[in-house]
Amino acid sequence: MSGPDRIPPHLADETASLRARIAELEAELTYHRAAASPPPSTLDLTREEYLRYSRQLLLPQIGLPGQTALKRSRVLIVGIGGLGSPAALYLAGAGIGTLGLIDHDVVETSNLHRQVLHRTSTIGLPKVLSAAKALRDLNPHVQITTYAEAFTPGNAEDVIAQWDVVLDCTDHPKLRYLISDACVLLGKPLVSASALKLEGQLIVLNDPPGKGPCYRCIWPRPPPPESIISCGEGGVLGPVVGAMGVMQALETIKLITRPKGKELTQPRMLFFSAAAETMWRTLKMRGRREGCVACGQQGIKNLGSEEEYALFCGVPNAFALEEEYRLSVRQARELVLLGTKPLLVDVRDRTQFGICKVPGSVNVPFERFLAVGEGLPEEIVGLLQEERRDVVVLCRLGNDSQVAAKRLLESGVHGRVWDVRGGIREWARIAPEDGIVEY
Amino acid sequence: MPAEAMAPPAAETKTIPITVEFSGGLELLFKNQRTYKLSVPDVDPSTNAATTVGYLVKHLAADVMVDARKELFVVEGSVRPGILVLINDADWELEGEEEYVLQPGDAVLFVSTLHGG
Ligand SMILES: [Zn+2]
Numbered sequence: 001m002s003g004p005d006r007i008p009p010h011l012a013d014e015t016a017s018l019r020a021r022i023a024e025l026e027a028e029l030t031y032h033r034a035a036a037s038p039p040p041s042t043l044d045l046t047r048e049e050y051l052r053y054s055r056q057l058l059l060p061q062i063g064l065p066g067q068t069a070l071k072r073s074r075v076l077i078v079g080i081g082g083l084g085s086p087a088a089l090y091l092a093g094a095g096i097g098t099l100g101l102i103d104h105d106v107v108e109t110s111n112l113h114r115q116v117l118h119r120t121s122t123i124g125l126p127k128v129l130s131a132a133k134a135l136r137d138l139n140p141h142v143q144i145t146t147y148a149e150a151f152t153p154g155n156a157e158d159v160i161a162q163w164d165v166v167l168d169c170t171d172h173p174k175l176r177y178l179i180s181d182a183c184v185l186l187g188k189p190l191v192s193a194s195a196l197k198l199e200g201q202l203i204v205l206n207d208p209p210g211k212g213p214c215y216r217c218i219w220p221r222p223p224p225p226e227s228i229i230s231c232g233e234g235g236v237l238g239p240v241v242g243a244m245g246v247m248q249a250l251e252t253i254k255l256i257t258r259p260k261g262k263e264l265t266q267p268r269m270l271f272f273s274a275a276a277e278t279m280w281r282t283l284k285m286r287g288r289r290e291g292c293v294a295c296g297q298q299g300i301k302n303l304g305s306e307e308e309y310a311l312f313c314g315v316p317n318a319f320a321l322e323e324e325y326r327l328s329v330r331q332a333r334e335l336v337l338l339g340t341k342p343l344l345v346d347v348r349d350r351t352q353f354g355i356c357k358v359p360g361s362v363n364v365p366f367e368r369f370l371a372v373g374e375g376l377p378e379e380i381v382g383l384l385q386e387e388r389r390d391v392v393v394l395c396r397l398g399n400d401s402q403v404a405a406k407r408l409l410e411s412g413v414h415g416r417v418w419d420v421r422g423g424i425r426e427w428a429r430i431a432p433e434d435g436i437v438e439y
Numbered sequence: 440m441p442a443e444a445m446a447p448p449a450a451e452t453k454t455i456p457i458t459v460e461f462s463g464g465l466e467l468l469f470k471n472q473r474t475y476k477l478s479v480p481d482v483d484p485s486t487n488a489a490t491t492v493g494y495l496v497k498h499l500a501a502d503v504m505v506d507a508r509k510e511l512f513v514v515e516g517s518v519r520p521g522i523l524v525l526i527n528d529a530d531w532e533l534e535g536e537e538e539y540v541l542q543p544g545d546a547v548l549f550v551s552t553l554h555g556g
Contacts, residue, residue, distance in 0.1 A: 083556040171556040196555035199462060223521025223552055227511055229464060231555040241556065269523075271550065273462055276473065283548075284529040367467070373507025 045071070049141060053095050066257035067095060071141075073256045076100035076163035078151050078179055080127040082231065082241035083193050083248060084169035085117035090249035092135040092142045096256075099135065100163055102147035103127040110439075114238035151175060153303045156182040165255060167248050168192040171230060173222050174313045180205060180215030181303055184295045190215070191251045193244040196234050198274040200244035203285065204251050206295065208263045217289040218269075225314040240274055247272075321402035325409065325418050329430040332392050332420045336360065342390035342415070343383060347404045348424065352396060356437050358427065366400040369407055376411050390415035398423040454478035455490065455543050459499065463551030465522065468506040475503065479541060492526065493517075493537030495547060512549075523550045 045053070045067065056062045062070075075096050077084045080103040092099060107118040107130050115127075122130035128146035135144055147159060151170070160166060160182045168179045168190060176192065183190040187209035193202040206214050231241070247270060267285040294300050304312070327335070336344050336358065344361040346353055353363040368377035376384075384391070391408055395401040401419035408417045420427070428438040459475045466473045483494045500513040511519065517537065518524055524531040525548040526539055541547075 079556055081556055169556050171554055173552070173554050176554065194553040194556055196464070196553045199553060201463075201550075201553050218523075219521060219552055221520035224511070224519065227464075227519075227521060227551065228554055234464070234555070236555055271462075276460075276462070281528060283523075283525050284533060286530045286532040370508055371506045 046141075049095065052139070052141075056094065062257055069257050070095050070253065071097045073165065074098040074100065074163045075165045075167065075252060075256075076102065076160065077167045077169055078102050078175070079169035079171065080115070080117065080131045081105075081111065081169060081171065082114040082236065082238070083195065083245040084167070085115045085131070086242045086245035087167055087169060087248045087252070088117060088131060088135060089138065090246055091252060092139045094249070094253055095139065096142060098143040098145060100145045100147070100159070101128045101131050102149065102151050102159060103131075104148065104150040110232075114236065114241050116238075116242065151179065153178060153306050153309065156303055157186065160186050160188055163188065165252055166190050167252060169245065169248070172313075173219075173228065174309045176215055177222070177312065178303065178309050181294050181300055183209075184214050185300060185303065189255060191248045191255070193248045195241035195244045195272075196229060196231060196236055198237055198240055200240055200247075200272040202244055202247050202251065202270040202272075203267065204255065204264075207255065210295075211263075211288065213267050213286065213288045214292060214295040216294045217287070217292045218285060220289065220292070222313045225316040228313075228316075237274065240272070243272060319399075319403050319406065321405055321419055325405055326402075326421050327392065327418045328421055329427050332394070332418070333427075333431055333434075335390075336392060340390055342392045342418075344392050344394060345380065345383075345404070346394045346424075347400050348394075348396050352424075352439075355439055356424070356428075356435060358394065358434055358436065361394065364404075366395065366404060369404050374407075376407060380408075384413055391417045393417070393419045394427075395419075395423045397425055453481045455481050455541050455545075457495075457541055457544070458546045459495070460546065460548045462548070463522075463553055465512065465549050465551045468504055468508065468512055469499075470505055477503075481541075489540045491537060492524065492531060492539045492541060492547065495541065496524075496537070518549070521552045523552070524548070525550065 050057065053067050057064065057067055073096055075091055077088055077100065080088065080101050084103070088099060088101065105127050107122050107125055107127055109123060111118055112120065117131045117134045118127065119130070119134070122133065126148040128148050132144045132146050135142060149155065151159065156178060166179065166183055166188050168176055170176060170179065180190060183206050189207040189209055190205040192205055192215065193200065203218065204212070206212050267287055269283040269285050271281045271283050273279060288295060290296050335342055344358060346357060346361045346363050347366040347369065349365045349367060350363060362383060364377055364380045391413060393401040393405040393408065398419065398421050401423060405417050405419040424436060425438050427434065428436040456476065456478050459477055461469050461473055479490050479495060479498065481490055482488070483490045496513060496518055497516070500509055504512060513519060526534045527546055531539060
């Protein structure tokens, strides 16, 4: 037996240094393996993944074949906002093999109440990077490809060609038509959703590719541009848009894991309305339209230009009030607080007026001007009869106020009429001491 | 109050009770009221034929809508682009569109397309 005193002293050192070298080489190997990122063609799940996906693996509708299908799949999410955030979270959680994220925006404070992928600490970062960071932290098994760029007719085909399923999580009809056209052209199913205020809509399009209706089959003509309201204008409740994004993830998982030949034959739209008696409804929709310009018999051969999509959807008639009737916030403030004390009419809606208001202003919502068609809403006529003063019109951004001021001018009010450039938002920047906030 | 006494002298016309619902912002054009329980005549006086959804659309635009922006609901006599019409939760294109003859208890839903996300 050899005693400890017989061990040559250098052995311990040498072993330690070799161990360190092995660790170094192993780390290098891991790095190279990861960098080479063998696409999830390795269909085997790691031990950790069996455990990670256990609760869905247990479902007969998923099981090992479903989990393998998820791992093999490549899913593109266009728009990483209120819909894209929850959709990406659930898809990454479920073990989609590769997730593609495309968005040109950066994270802003007003995103955070609903865009649950982003954090206060990632304000200012490109959304795709903020999202990739959160998703890798959630599930390192998912490969993530980011495109920090806008989705345009120029890149649409190259981008979409790389993916199996596409989620439309955008916020404008122009993009919705473009994404649908590209999906038709390249034969990809499209899970499309939208939300505003307290309502949401979801429909799976071009599914199966070449058979199901496309976006143009359902909406052959775009809505008038003045009827298009964004979340930034109309508002949206986080859980409402969140629920729709989660449902998109669900439809995507169903689509990927369903057995061959189990496609739905009846297109359906899922319709959500938080304020209605029946919150969720499934609406039976029409199928493919024979004469559809995108997916019909003629079909599209290539995408239109950026201008063509913009022209198709139109832009609201921008109205510009003559310069002589426009005041800066400073000028308006002087008049209102110190000068001739004109009547200050705030044409934001009642809810916004309730958020903050210039002291002494009166509220006549712009909707009222529109609803009466021509002439003036009664309430303002009353105000003007009482006091034959000059009028200053104020709105949130300085657009509606121009239209309302023009209406007042045309209606022959006795005093002078102006609007305020930049509206309440500009007011908040120039004179926050008036209690005006940007929102 | 005896409601019967108020009724017009026994005319042959009967009415069909239906429910009309607006969503996606369309309710703003209809006094911000989502749901209307309406009674429509079973015979369209202008055609002397059974009352259709086409009649309902014109009736809503002319008599129920107070907003001056008719073009946000009806364009050239038909529902404007971007509005889906659902009859008992089915796209009206599956039911004959404007030609669909209203039945008692029908629920007609007008949905404006949403774009936000
Ligand atoms: Zn189509």
